[in-house]
Amino acid sequence: MDTQDPAHSPAAEDSALASPIDSTKLSPPRLSTRILARERLHAQLLDARRRRCIVLKGPAGCGKTTALASWRQVQLSLGFDVAWLTLTSDDNQLIRFLDYLLASLAQVDPAMVRNTALIEGSGNDSEALERIVVTLVRSIAAHPRELVLVLDDLHTLSEPxxxxxxxxxxxYAPDNLHLALVSRSSVPLSLARLRSQNLTLELDLRDLRFTPEEAEQFLKAQLGEISPTEVRLIYKMTDGWIAGMQLVAASRKKGRRQQSADETGSALTQLHDNQTFAQFFETEVLSQLSASELDLLRPLALCERFSPALCAVLVERPEVIGEAAVLLERLESDNLFVLTVDSNDNEAWYRFHPLLRETLLKLLADRDEAEQQVFHARAWTWFRDRELLSEAVGHAVRGGEAAAAAAFVEQRLESLYAQGDLRLLVELVRQLPVEQLEASVQLRMLLVRLQIYAREFDACAAGIERLERDIPHSDAESRFRLTMLRASLAVQRDDTDSAMTVLPQLLNPPPSADAVMIGGSSNVLSWLYMHRGEFEQARRVQLDRPPLLVNGVPLIGTTGGTLQGRCLFGLSLAMEGQMTQAERIYREVLYQAERGGKTCFSSRCLATALLGEVLYENGEVDAANRLLGDWVDIFERVSIPDSVLRVQEVLAKTRWFVGDHKGAFAxxxxxQAYANKLGLDRLEAHSLSKQVYWHLQLGQRPAAERALAALxxxxxxxxxxxxxxxxxxxxLAQHAHVCWHEANGDLDGATQRLEQVIALCESRGRQLGVTRLTMLAAIYDTQRGLHEAARDKVLAALRSGHRYGQVRSLLDAHPDALALITQVANNEVLDPVLTFYTERLQASVPSEPSAAPSTGKASGVRKSAASGLEALSARELEILRLLAQALPNKKIARALALSPETVKWYLRHIFTKLGVTTRDEAVARLREVELDSGDER
Incomplete structure (x- = not known):
């Protein structure tokens, strides 16, 4: 029963959100102790620390990264948080970029990315992507400190x-988010609005290059005493380009003979840019290295990062690890374009400055291509042995070992899946050539599984049919895996009939089936049985399942694990109406899933969705809204239709409860849009049935009639x-017609249909529906003058509701439900238990519903006694904060899951309470309060 596992787990308390993440990209290069203090540039950056966007644009080697790395240290000392991400051309894919973006933020605070979903499959769903950004923005807004996000080498990304x-x-950035963008070329973003608001600082080569004074300080620090004439000449020839001056200093320090100023001038070319860098570096620096040292360095250019141990492996000389360590340390110490990077392991990691790497790659390109493949092949073995899988596979493919790489991925496929490393599997498969994927049945099945995650159901079905033809009947294990793919597709398509066709195979796994397959089949069986109304059998499957172990560890997480099975156990209880028991199970699953990390993310999603339904049913409307509001985007992308249905319905009902009718219909x-997109008729029917009911309550008969016709x-x-x-x-259709008959005054017709619906629910064991519909039947009996029958039905509904732990089922049955319950309770001598239960029902409906509860964390606006802000509700404060971000009403509505009309309604109340008439005045009032309250901002 596959669900889509994101690359990160909201429960994770570390920065390793996804296995392929190269942690060295999440830290800036270490600063040399001899870095020149550039007061002028640093003062500009410091003054701009609260602006929305800082852009540093210039050619390679002009000091962009070093300047920001120094600025980062200052920001940290001032109490700012700084997230750093160094980008490469490998990140020019939306999914991978989002992976690294979230990983960099998680280095600061994992809470900021817990509720952010990643796009799976293609990146063409712009609306879903925008919702993801909004979710991330809201999480950042709740972060207690200022946050700077540095994106280095942005020019490597061209993906629109x-x-x-x-x-x-x-x-959409909140006030506490500041972006620092580093690029060799123009930033591909629109900054016009931010420029007009003085929210940007843009620096280019003119700002970044050394001034004559800085050049003199730098050259003296590197070379000791140097004449003013030489300084002027070198500065003229380099035009203050830092990489050029660094090269000159490196050349002079290598023991070359002293030159006069004239000789220096004749020896140097114009080092204004990186076009002359390679030639100068080769003649003035690399030529000073010994042949053995150059042999050590050259193959390292093939690697994004490297260590002394890898260096020794590439040249097949284990004895030179010490020599390589000394060389790399010396080059880094001498500021010769070798950068030290931090990592999470004990290995000493380095990377080349882009200019040096480009130079070395050009030297490698002149050599035999077969020699390069040999280096890649050695790197693949080294990375593989250290379980750095993504880098291993990349080098294997480039080293002519694609078949070995495919076999390597195939060997680890099931264990990675069991560990929740779906993101790593995607990364590995993406690097394999198509012909290798097509040659492996196991990898083809993995691709089909990924198509299920991406909701590419037609492509998935076609892939299954091709596998059906290609897998021999004698291969029982592979054919059972194929059966599981069919079953998983059936679950995501909400297609119990298709699942029934493979029921015999699910019940009889082959002896070679592993824990993942057995666990997955058990969970599909539970799902299938509960939708057939066989709730006891659904639970029996989970109780009878054998212990499942993967590498000696219990299979708890992933879609085949015991936590997922326990969620389904609880769902079978909830579908019967046994909410109290279901809640206990969901909470226990959540407790364990939050501690299980990414392997338990799918279980956490399912348990969260199902718990939201229980909370609402218990009358804890605000709690249900808070639990589900920030997860709605994630559920649509990572969970099964049953959980998406419950989340959307509960959130709709919470909006209706507080009087936000537009939000409820939204x-x-x-x-309905989700159901139409994926062809899920049952989910669309739930939406249409509720639309009929609510439109009729509002007197919107034409809209109700249209929804009924579609149903x-x-x-x-x-x-x-x-x-x-x-x-x-x-x-659902019959119930909608019941409502239609009532609206037309045909209570006899409504009652007749209602009796049929109750019988259907009873035959299928749906006690939740029986309780609600019995209460509705009591309303109709009252309206028809059958008071004794109505009394009996109310008492029956009360007994059933109390027994199963139901609250909202009774109260939502009809607007007059609570009044009738109160009337019966006042006229009857109820036993203490029913009396207590009736009081609970009465207490769950406030006399005057408050403003809509917030779906996110409070925005942290401080109130001032004289500001008027103290009169605003939590929701109004949240809207005011979004207003301060210059978001239009539609964007605010989307961020808070409201309708634009509801946002307008709130804004009118905000303006009245603050005594203002315009949006700008309201925002100005907010700013005044922040300043008066001592906010550092």
Whole structure:
């Protein structure tokens, strides 16, 4: 029962959000103790520390990264948090870029990325991507400190979807987020609005190059005494280009004979840019290295990062590890374009300055291509033995070892999947040539599995059919894996009939089936049985499953683990109406999943979604809204249809509860759009049925009639559905017609239909529905004058509701439900238990619902007694904070899951409470309060 595992777990308390992450990219290069203090440049950067965006643009070697690394240290000392990300051309894919972006932020605080979902599959779903950015922005806004995000070498990224992501991040950034962008070329973002608001600082080569005074300080620090004439000449020839001056200093320090100023002038070329860098570096620096030292350095250019041990392996000389360590340390110490980078292991890691790497790669390109492949092959073995899998596979492919790389991935496929390393699997597969993928049945099945995660159902079905033809019947294990893929696809398509076709195989796994396969089949069986109304059998599957071990460790996480099975156990109870028991299970699963890391993320998603339904049913409306509000985007991308259905319905009902009717319909529309996109008729039927009911309550008969007609079309499509998930459509359609009859004053027709619906629910063991519909039948009996029958039905509903732990099922049955319950309770001598339960029902409905509860953390606005802000509700403060970010009403509505009309309503109340008439005045009032309250901002 596959669900999509994101690359990060909201429960993770470390920065390793995904296995392929190269942690060395999440830290700036170490600063040399001899770095020149550039007061002029640092003062500019310091003054701009609170601006939204800082841009450093210039050619390689002009000191951009060093300047920001120094600035970072100052920011940290001032209490700012700084997230750093060095980009490469390998990151020019949306999914990978998001991986690294979130990993860099998680280095500061994992809480900032817990509720942020990653895009799976293609990056063409711009609306979903925008919602992800909004979710991230809201999490950053809740961070207690100022945050700087540094993106180094932004010029390596050309993917439009990445640029759009960064544009949204800039446009929606909260006040505590500041972006520092480093690029060799123009930044591919629109900064016009920020420029007009004086929220940017843009520095180019003119600002970054050394001044004559800085050049003199630098040259004296590097070379000791140097004449003013030589300083002027070198400065003229380099035009203050830092890399050029660094090269000159390196050349002079290598024991070359002293030259006069004239001789220096004739020896040097114009080092204004990196076009002359390679030639000068080769003649003035590399020529000073011994042949053995150059042999050690040259193959390292093939690697993004390297260590002395890798250096020795590449040249096949184990004895030179010490020599390589001394060489790299010396080059780094002498400021010769070798940078030390931090890592999470004990290895000493380095990377070349881009200019030096480009130079060395050009030297390698002149050599035999077969020699380069040999270096790659050695690197692949070294990275493989250290379980640095992504780098290992990349070098294997480039080293002509694609077949070995494919076999390597295949060997680790199931264990990585069991460990929740889906992101790493995606990364590994992406690097393999197509012909290698096609040659392996196991890798083809992995691709099909990834298509399920990406919701590419048609492509997935086609891939399954091709595998069906290619896998021999004698290969029982592979054929069972294929069965599991069919079953997983059936779950995601909400197709119990297709799952039934493979039921015999699911019940009889081959002896060679591993724990992942057995656990997955058990969970699919539970899902299948509960949708057939066989709840006891669904639970029995979980109780009878054998202990599942992977490498001696219990299989708890992933979609085949015991936590997922326990979620389904709880869901079977909830579908029966046993909410109290279900809640206990969900909370225990959440407790364990939060401690299990990324392997338990799918279980945590499912348990969270299901717990939200229980909270709402218990009358804890605000708690349900807070639990689910920040997860809604994630559920749509990582979970099964059953959880998405419950999340959207609960959130719709929480909006309705607080009187936000537009917001309620917005969630129903979102559920309907999700269902239409994936062809999930049952989910669309749930949306349409609720639309009929609410439109009728609002007196919107034409809209209700349209929804009812669409629901009838769905029902006609599945007339023969019995004992499967789609049979719910018939129940939903019948209930909608009950509401329609009532709205038309036909209580007899409504009652007749209602009796049929109750019988259907009873036959399928759906006690939650029976309780609600019994309460509705009592309302109709009252309206028809059948007071004794109504009394009996109310008492039956109360007994059932108390027994199963239900609250909202009774109260949501009809607007008059609570009044009738109160009337019966006042006229009857109830036993103490029912009396207590009735009081609980009455207490769950406030006389005057408060403003809509917040779906996110409070924005942290401090209140001033004279400001008027103290009169604002938490929701109004949240809207005011988003208003201060220059977001239009539609964007605010999308961020808070409200309708634009509801946002307008809130704004009118905010303006009235603050005594202002415009958006700008409201924002100005907020700024005044922040300043008066001593905010450092």
């Amino acid at each position: 979807s990445i640029h759009q992501t960064l544009q949204w991040l800039l446009d 969630y129903l529309a979102r559920l 009838d079309i769905l029902g006609a499509r599945h007339l023969d559905a019995e004992r499967n998930s789609l049979s719910d459509i018939h129940v």
